[in-house]
Amino acid sequence: MHTKALSANGQAHARRAANSQAVDLGARAGFVARGVIYLLVGVLALRIAFSGGSGKQADRGGAIAEVADKPFGSVLLWALGVALAGMALWRLSEAVFGQAGPDGRTPGKRAMAAGRFVFYGFVSYSVLSYATGNRGSGSGSSDRRTDDVTAKALGWTGGQWIVGVAGAVVAGAGLWIAFRAVTRTYHKHLKMAEMTRRARQAVDVVGVFGGAARGTVFATAGGFAIAAAVRHEPGKAKGMDDTLRSFTQTPAGPWLLALIALGLAAFGLFSWANARWRRT
Numbered sequence: 001m002h003t004k005a006l007s008a009n010g011q012a013h014a015r016r017a018a019n020s021q022a023v024d025l026g027a028r029a030g031f032v033a034r035g036v037i038y039l040l041v042g043v044l045a046l047r048i049a050f051s052g053g054s055g056k057q058a059d060r061g062g063a064i065a066e067v068a069d070k071p072f073g074s075v076l077l078w079a080l081g082v083a084l085a086g087m088a089l090w091r092l093s094e095a096v097f098g099q100a101g102p103d104g105r106t107p108g109k110r111a112m113a114a115g116r117f118v119f120y121g122f123v124s125y126s127v128l129s130y131a132t133g134n135r136g137s138g139s140g141s142s143d144r145r146t147d148d149v150t151a152k153a154l155g156w157t158g159g160q161w162i163v164g165v166a167g168a169v170v171a172g173a174g175l176w177i178a179f180r181a182v183t184r185t186y187h188k189h190l191k192m193a194e195m196t197r198r199a200r201q202a203v204d205v206v207g208v209f210g211g212a213a214r215g216t217v218f219a220t221a222g223g224f225a226i227a228a229a230v231r232h233e234p235g236k237a238k239g240m241d242d243t244l245r246s247f248t249q250t251p252a253g254p255w256l257l258a259l260i261a262l263g264l265a266a267f268g269l270f271s272w273a274n275a276r277w278r279r280t
Contacts, residue, residue: 023089023090024090026086026089027087027090027280028274028278028280029082029087031272031275032275033079036067037064039268040063040066041060041062042264042265042268043261043265044062046258046262048261049257050254058244058245064077064080077128077131078128080127081125081131084127088121089117090280091114091116095111095113099113144239145239146238147235150228150234153166154229154232163229163237164229167228167237170218170219170222170225171219171222172222173222174215174218174221175219178215178216179215181210182211184204186211189278191278202273203270203273206266206273207273209263209266210263210264210268213259213260214264217260217264220246221238221239224237224238224243244260244261245257247260
């Protein structure tokens with residue numbers, strides 16, 4: 001009985017820690033950092049659309065390198081890395097204790113939170129490693145990494161199926177992201193009542209446009225992975241940079257990439273809106 005009481009007391013302390021102001025601030029700092037990265041990716045993609053990009057990568061690695069080149073770049077990278085670590089810890093607390101909202105403790109929600117914890121933990125590690133001088137961490141080409149991973153996977157027994165299923169999952173995630181943006185599902189995660197009418201309108205513009213653009217990029221990248229699996233050609237799979245560049249090869253030319261680039265920048269602004277009004 002005493003042991004059960006201690007266990008319950010420990011769980012209560014852990015839950016209070018998960019709901020603490022520190023975790024809340026970490027989550028909001030993480031949204032700010034995510035917004036910075038997406039804004040930079042959008043700007044880099046816009047440069048590529050009309051000037052070829054001058055060798056810049058329109059992906060997370062390119063964004064990190066862009067920050068590093070600025071005055072006090074190392075300090076800014078440390079701030080980004082720590083903020084993303086805060087986001088990772090918030091997602092971990094959601095995985096362990098559940099998210100805000102009536103359905104936040106379902107197994108599916110916890111599993112998604114756990115996946116996001118791993119993702120943001122990796123991104124934070126990459127940024128902090130780059131800040132400490134490991135220039136090979138975080139800034140490498142997403143296209144080269146995608147080619148290497150795809151080639152290795154295709155060499156395994158059943159590798160085509162593995163790559164194909166992974167591509168389908170990414171494509172499905174992209175469609176899901178776009179659908180949730182267009183249907184404004186994000187409303188339930190934001191403190192809409194605290195916004196002015198003009199703020200709500202602005203959030204909806206960047207939320208719908210930004211989410212749809214982000215979902216389109218994911219869905220397109222997933223489609224390329226499926227093509228790589230079907231043709232057994234690793235080079236058909238594309239990272240974020242090559243996926244974005246592929247939009248210039250459509251009949252719309254660079255204008256479609258410019259539209260997607262503006263959408264990614266809008267998603268960066270939407271991330272900042274989350275930093276202000278997200279329910280944590």
